[in-house]
Amino acid sequence: MVGGGVIGCAVAYELGRRGAEVCVLDRRDVGLGATQASAGMLAPFIEAEHAGPLRRLGSRSLELYDQFVADVVGDTGDSVPYERCGTIEVATDAVSSARLERAANELSRAGVHCRLLSGSEAVADEPHLSQRVCAALLVPAHGFVGAASLTAALRQAAARHGVAFLTPCAVTRLAPTDAGIEAETDRGPRLGDVVVLAAGSWSGQVEVEHETPIPVRPVRGQLLRLRWPAGPPLTKVVWSSGCYVVPWRDGTTLVGATVEDVGFDERATVAGVTGLLDAARELLPATTRAGFEAVRVGLRPGTADDLPVVGWSHAVPKLLYATGHYRNGVLLAPLTARLVADLVFDATPDPLLDALTPGRFEAASTAVAGVQVAAGRTRS
Numbered sequence: 001m002v003g004g005g006v007i008g009c010a011v012a013y014e015l016g017r018r019g020a021e022v023c024v025l026d027r028r029d030v031g032l033g034a035t036q037a038s039a040g041m042l043a044p045f046i047e048a049e050h051a052g053p054l055r056r057l058g059s060r061s062l063e064l065y066d067q068f069v070a071d072v073v074g075d076t077g078d079s080v081p082y083e084r085c086g087t088i089e090v091a092t093d094a095v096s097s098a099r100l101e102r103a104a105n106e107l108s109r110a111g112v113h114c115r116l117l118s119g120s121e122a123v124a125d126e127p128h129l130s131q132r133v134c135a136a137l138l139v140p141a142h143g144f145v146g147a148a149s150l151t152a153a154l155r156q157a158a159a160r161h162g163v164a165f166l167t168p169c170a171v172t173r174l175a176p177t178d179a180g181i182e183a184e185t186d187r188g189p190r191l192g193d194v195v196v197l198a199a200g201s202w203s204g205q206v207e208v209e210h211e212t213p214i215p216v217r218p219v220r221g222q223l224l225r226l227r228w229p230a231g232p233p234l235t236k237v238v239w240s241s242g243c244y245v246v247p248w249r250d251g252t253t254l255v256g257a258t259v260e261d262v263g264f265d266e267r268a269t270v271a272g273v274t275g276l277l278d279a280a281r282e283l284l285p286a287t288t289r290a291g292f293e294a295v296r297v298g299l300r301p302g303t304a305d306d307l308p309v310v311g312w313s314h315a316v317p318k319l320l321y322a323t324g325h326y327r328n329g330v331l332l333a334p335l336t337a338r339l340v341a342d343l344v345f346d347a348t349p350d351p352l353l354d355a356l357t358p359g360r361f362e363a364a365s366t367a368v369a370g371v372q373v374a375a376g377r378t379r380s
């Protein structure tokens with residue numbers, strides 16, 4: 001396994017549970033890539049007026065989450081912050097209200113429990129909301145998980161099932177051999193029957209013999225941790241066009257996130273921090289009295305179609321990809337782990353994998369460089 005983010009750890013855990021002998025190689029320590037910055041939201045039906053493969057993936061993975069967390073906690077005894085507290089997605093003008101109404105209709109048709117609220121109902125439900133809120137969509141099944149705690153627990157749980165972790169260990173090249181795949185690393189060569197490439201934004205930097213690099217690009221996200229002021233806490237994750245806010249039970253809130261196309265630059269910026277603070281104050285005026293605790297930065301692994309890459313390499317036998325999870329890697333971790341382990345153990349491939357094949361970029365690989373992400377937008 002190349003990469004020990006939430007995806008690599010979840011896949012390693014699932015493979016270990018099924019009896020595979022697994023070693024995770026990470027060039028830093030586990031969980032220090034995009035995963036440590038994540039807000040951990042589990043919200044596949046946000047901005048969901050259109051159905052599509054991403055919503056299907058998210059919804060399937062969300063269904064797995066209760067059991068996934070219970071298994072990991074059961075295997076380790078570690079505690080993992082996990083809540084299905086619901087989300088409230090708000091509108092502050094007629095255009096976004098109409099969009100929420102379309103989303104509510106679409107979700108109801110799909111059988112997802114949700115409720116459209118007027119502005120006053122929304123403020124009665126979540127009194128910290130700005131009076132400018134004129135409509136809101138409540139999705140009770142949504143929630144959040146502590147991404148760092150979950151990944152640390154996945155590591156412990158995987159280790160209990162015999163998974164080895166070798167860190168720091170940077171993989172530079174993968175080459176097929178008669179016996180499997182050889183990984184060249186800065187700690188010498190390593191041989192595996194199967195290699196899973198789960199190196200997040202850096203997946204395209206690992207040279208693979210006979211294969212063009214997988215076109216995953218880094219999309220920087222900055223996220224703030226604030227200490228919520230005294231008084232009643234928020235009860236749900238709040239989402240607006242400017243930012244989202246995740247209420248932790250330890251009295252802190254996460255405010256995210258910027259979306260920036262700046263290459264492999266993991267530094268925080270004044271513009272990123274002030275933009276998020278302004279958006280949070282506009283959405284929840286009490287933010288003005290909050291304490292500032294930290295800013296986190298991560299590089300989301302983006303793809304040209306915003307879908308992850310999960311499946312066998314077309315050119316290199318025994319090489320599997322599990323990368324490109326962009327804004328949804330934490331949400332999609334349980335499903336990705338299951339899909340990858342099913343492939344390794346030759347189970348019937350899930351039809352969901354058809355949209356995720358690594359080969360889908362071959363024709364479009366020259367076009368991906370032209371995909372731009374607008375700086376200043378906010379997303380998970």
Ligand SMILES: Cc1cc2nc3c(=O)[nH]c(=O)nc-3n(C[C@H](O)[C@H](O)[C@H](O)COP(=O)(O)OP(=O)(O)OC[C@H]3O[C@@H](n4cnc5c(N)ncnc54)[C@H](O)[C@@H]3O)c2cc1C
Pocket residue numbers: 002003004005006007008025026027028029030031032033034035036037038039040041042169170171172198199200201202203205206220221222223256257258297298299300301322323324325326327328329330331332379380
């Ligand atoms: C600000 C922000 C907020 C987010 N909010 C959410 C959210 O609310 N919900 C959600 O579901 N998702 C969210 N995401 C997205 C989510 O964090 C990512 O999709 C997810 O963390 C990707 O996990 P990963 O394991 O693929 O990548 P990473 O966590 O980046 O892990 C990749 C690992 O590979 C290692 N690696 C890289 N190159 C090599 C190499 N050559 N050799 C060995 N190891 C290597 C790295 O050191 C790293 O540990 C957010 C992301 C950001 C930045």
